[in-house]
Amino acid sequence: MQFSYIQPTSIEEVFKLGSAAPLYAGGTDLIGLMKDDIIKTDKVINIKKLKGLDKIEDKGNKGIEIGPLVKIADLIENETIQEKCPLLVQTAKEIASPQLRNMGTVGGNICQRPRCWYYRGDFDCIRKGGDTCYAVGGENKYHCIIGGGPCFIVHPSDLAVALLALDAKIEITSENGQKTVPVNDFFILPEDDETKENILEPGEIVTKIILPEQAKGFKTTYIKFKERSSWDFAVVSVAAVLKTDGNMIKNGKLAFGGVAPHPWMEAEINQKLTGLNTDEASVDAFTSSLFHNAEPMEKNEYKVILARNLVKRIIDNLA
Ligand SMILES: Cc1cc2nc3c(=O)[nH]c(=O)nc-3n(C[C@H](O)[C@H](O)[C@H](O)COP(=O)(O)OP(=O)(O)OC[C@H]3O[C@@H](n4cnc5c(N)ncnc54)[C@H](O)[C@@H]3O)c2cc1C
Ligand code: SF4
Missing domain, CATH: 3.30.43.10 (Uridine Diphospho-n-acetylenolpyruvylglucosamine Reductase, domain 2)
Structure with a gap:
């Protein structure tokens, strides 16, 4: 070409x-x-x-601004991020290999295209403007269990999941000016447009990722289940931001990767976390209610169980 x-x-x-x-x-x-x-x-x-798009700036109580051209490796090494947002460091370390982290940028990571093997292969599927989703009735082990249709991708970005749990915002600049949207509104579902993963229109550029000042006393973690122990995309991942008090979760948020066409967070799940007792029976009851509304495909029902077990592990570790 x-x-x-x-x-x-x-x-x-x-x-x-x-x-x-x-x-x-x-x-x-x-x-x-x-x-x-x-x-x-x-x-x-x-x-x-x-x-000016490759900088990380600490804005005090206005949070931290991350330029989209900051390399993933530099995000990991940055002292401000290490001190104020260890969740992002932990998540970034889970991305690909050191070589890719040295080249890949934060903006590119959240704007990367899906990894569905039909999309990446020689198939004129719905996401490429065709009229068939080959994952339906095909190899759908890695596809979504919720939010799909007519396309069933999962969003591949690890950082996007952590940014969602952290309530980050994305600044978008175009010839016509600037707008800032919460991460949740940046990504879209196939039902809104099955040919793209976010709201960016041609000519629009991500110019900032804004992390709000993180409230004190929260414990955070990112857990990523992958098939290979070396670099790999998430089969299912969970970013957690939790505040505990003795054997109770006072407050918290869970965001999921690998389950939906965009990083996934449900108000209902986070409401149930508030006041959750961390004894085994309560945690079991909570985790078994997760993704009760999922609609797995033929070969990926295991993701429901996997997501539940990852959350159980997180609560056991953090609480
Ligand atoms: C082998 C392999 C393994 C990987 N494993 C993982 C993994 O485990 N986890 C994970 O999260 N990712 C993984 N990735 C994806 C990798 O992290 C991304 O390729 C990388 O972050 C993209 O960054 P980039 O700067 O190279 O983007 P580019 O390739 O330059 O761009 C990617 C897309 O983003 C758009 N874009 C870039 N910057 C902007 C901007 N500022 N505004 C608007 N659009 C923009 C580009 O136009 C393009 O469409 C893997 C990739 C490979 C090849
Ligand atoms: S899941 Fe989406 S990207 Fe994959 S084959 Fe179906 S339409 Fe194409």
């Missing part, structure tokens, strides 16, 4: 290009998609030289 490679140095320059060409940050996902002919383009906009 022949394409021109444009390297603007300011965001204004990107807008002047007036182009909906794909943005290239670390390229670890984009290049694969282009090589596999999933993205066909005659132009790529390298955003790596855009000034």
